[in-house]
Amino acid sequence: MLRFLLLLLPHLVASTNANLFATPPSVSNFGSVKITWPNTIQPVQGDYITYRCGPTTNLQDEIFRCVLNTTTPTPTDNTPGGFTGHPPTYTNNHCTFYSLVNLRCDYVFSYVRNNATVLADVTVPLSDSEFTSPTQGHLAFGDLPSDMFVSWVSGSRRTSSVQYGREPHQYTRSTPTYELATTYTADQVCNYPANTTSQSYWRFPGYFHHVLLQGLETHTRYYYRYGNDVDGWSDERSFVSRADSTVASVKFLGYGDQDWDEPGSVQTAALALRDVVSKGYDDFVLHFGDLSYGEGDVSDWDHWATQVEPYASRSPYMVSYGNHEYDYVHGKWKDQTLLPMRLPNKRTAPRPAPTPQQDQHDQHDQHTEAQPSHDDSGSFSPPGGNYGSDSNGECGIAMVHRFRAPSNGRANSSGSLAWYSFDSGPIHVVQMSSEHDWLKGSEQHTWLDQDLARANANREQVPWVLLTAHRMMYSSQLCEDSDNKTSVIFRQNVEPLLLKHRVDVVMVGHQHSYERTCPVQNGTCVDGRHSAEHGVVHITAGSAGAGVEKCGFAPNVAYSLMKSDQWGYLRGHATRTNFSIQFVSDALGTVWDEIVLSR
Numbered sequence: 001m002l003r004f005l006l007l008l009l010p011h012l013v014a015s016t017n018a019n020l021f022a023t024p025p026s027v028s029n030f031g032s033v034k035i036t037w038p039n040t041i042q043p044v045q046g047d048y049i050t051y052r053c054g055p056t057t058n059l060q061d062e063i064f065r066c067v068l069n070t071t072t073p074t075p076t077d078n079t080p081g082g083f084t085g086h087p088p089t090y091t092n093n094h095c096t097f098y099s100l101v102n103l104r105c106d107y108v109f110s111y112v113r114n115n116a117t118v119l120a121d122v123t124v125p126l127s128d129s130e131f132t133s134p135t136q137g138h139l140a141f142g143d144l145p146s147d148m149f150v151s152w153v154s155g156s157r158r159t160s161s162v163q164y165g166r167e168p169h170q171y172t173r174s175t176p177t178y179e180l181a182t183t184y185t186a187d188q189v190c191n192y193p194a195n196t197t198s199q200s201y202w203r204f205p206g207y208f209h210h211v212l213l214q215g216l217e218t219h220t221r222y223y224y225r226y227g228n229d230v231d232g233w234s235d236e237r238s239f240v241s242r243a244d245s246t247v248a249s250v251k252f253l254g255y256g257d258q259d260w261d262e263p264g265s266v267q268t269a270a271l272a273l274r275d276v277v278s279k280g281y282d283d284f285v286l287h288f289g290d291l292s293y294g295e296g297d298v299s300d301w302d303h304w305a306t307q308v309e310p311y312a313s314r315s316p317y318m319v320s321y322g323n324h325e326y327d328y329v330h331g332k333w334k335d336q337t338l339l340p341m342r343l344p345n346k347r348t349a350p351r352p353a354p355t356p357q358q359d360q361h362d363q364h365d366q367h368t369e370a371q372p373s374h375d376d377s378g379s380f381s382p383p384g385g386n387y388g389s390d391s392n393g394e395c396g397i398a399m400v401h402r403f404r405a406p407s408n409g410r411a412n413s414s415g416s417l418a419w420y421s422f423d424s425g426p427i428h429v430v431q432m433s434s435e436h437d438w439l440k441g442s443e444q445h446t447w448l449d450q451d452l453a454r455a456n457a458n459r460e461q462v463p464w465v466l467l468t469a470h471r472m473m474y475s476s477q478l479c480e481d482s483d484n485k486t487s488v489i490f491r492q493n494v495e496p497l498l499l500k501h502r503v504d505v506v507m508v509g510h511q512h513s514y515e516r517t518c519p520v521q522n523g524t525c526v527d528g529r530h531s532a533e534h535g536v537v538h539i540t541a542g543s544a545g546a547g548v549e550k551c552g553f554a555p556n557v558a559y560s561l562m563k564s565d566q567w568g569y570l571r572g573h574a575t576r577t578n579f580s581i582q583f584v585s586d587a588l589g590t591v592w593d594e595i596v597l598s599r
């Protein structure tokens, strides 16, 4: 049905029979296409080429446009920035559009004049995949060291599998999806505008598939592919299974605030792939909030997930919530991050493929059964803080469906991403949510206290403790006064736990820059972490691609040792005796700062 609707689209928007020309006539996933117009059309100031995919409400309801008659095309109104760092380019007789991804519909390009009249158009299908092809693969740790989730997106809901083995292209084992593939509808999103069906907000997001591989050997490479015989199979990828405490060395990446349509987003993704594939930083990736900057725009999620797939499918991609995924002001009764996810027992047999009747029912009712009330309030907002509506009402629903993580966080949860922890070799990692209540007495605060206490008591086995959050507790960034006021409240409530349980390092994002503190306690540098007065090193790396900060940093802030408004990301290397953390500059591709902690 969806494809049928899309085939109607050119007739809905076109008012003439003129054709644009697409080169190539079909586009590969993440490929580029050049759009040329016929000689009968002479561009005038204000003309533009727009493109869209799927149901649209009016001519201005578009994904992106290429403005003609200028040498510097400018992104406009309701569109996200350029395309993976490359805005559409205009020359004398064509526009080139970059990085088009599988949105489960054909692209339609239209030549528009006076913001009202379509002079010509052309439909461009995907050349190398169908709407049902498995895409956007990524990995995640499960509850046990021998677990690994494989997750992906497809236009198909058929039961699928992961085929895997120890040698390339020799799949000795196969595990089917343990849960029914899910999706979400516009009316399941918390509030406007994310619940608007349009090019810029909700469109059919596809079906989200998750397979839990079990019984993997420790720190062992596996080769795999995902899909099924009807919808097709992914390319082969490989990963190294989780390191247990007998593994003395792990290497990982960490960052926040990536986005997908900025030059820094593209460069971070390229360097991350380099480090995962060629430099051994493949034990896991930590993305502490602000992932796609979708804010209700499903196509942003598709673009970002396609961009990170090359390394997220080769290294467990462990995520937490940022304000741009979660914060909202109405519709709490729909907030799926507050509910135990409605998953069947993942250790039982997979569910059979749904009947058409079940399919309709499940699409509409997923995750809604346990809603306790019709509470229409907003998300967590501590008094004096600056929490608002930065998800545009998306309220975490995209992440709930897209990602998996260990389920040791929220009580009685079977897979909530809100907060969780895991061990990998010599390091214990806690990914908390700065967007869910962390005030003293809250569920998360209590869990954090207990989890960190257990980790601190287990130093013989796992010597390092790392905590991540989206928002920072310490920052000297200028031009961000409201964030800095919030950080003081965050610090007042959570820092006592860090000190009590001797957390080694905190990594955060939110500020689009890099900053590293001394070992700090209550705002004061202390004499290293070996003193009786324990200090925690706080590192901000919200520098993975979203628009970089420009104001610099306050002078003479004693705890702030290194800082820079630039794009980059973190590399971690933990052994039983040393914990090295590097900041890699996107511009240089090399290490710009490094700290090594020793035990």
Ligand SMILES: [Fe+2]
Binding pocket: 257, 290, 322, 323, 324, 470, 509, 510, 511
């Ligand atoms: Fe943020």
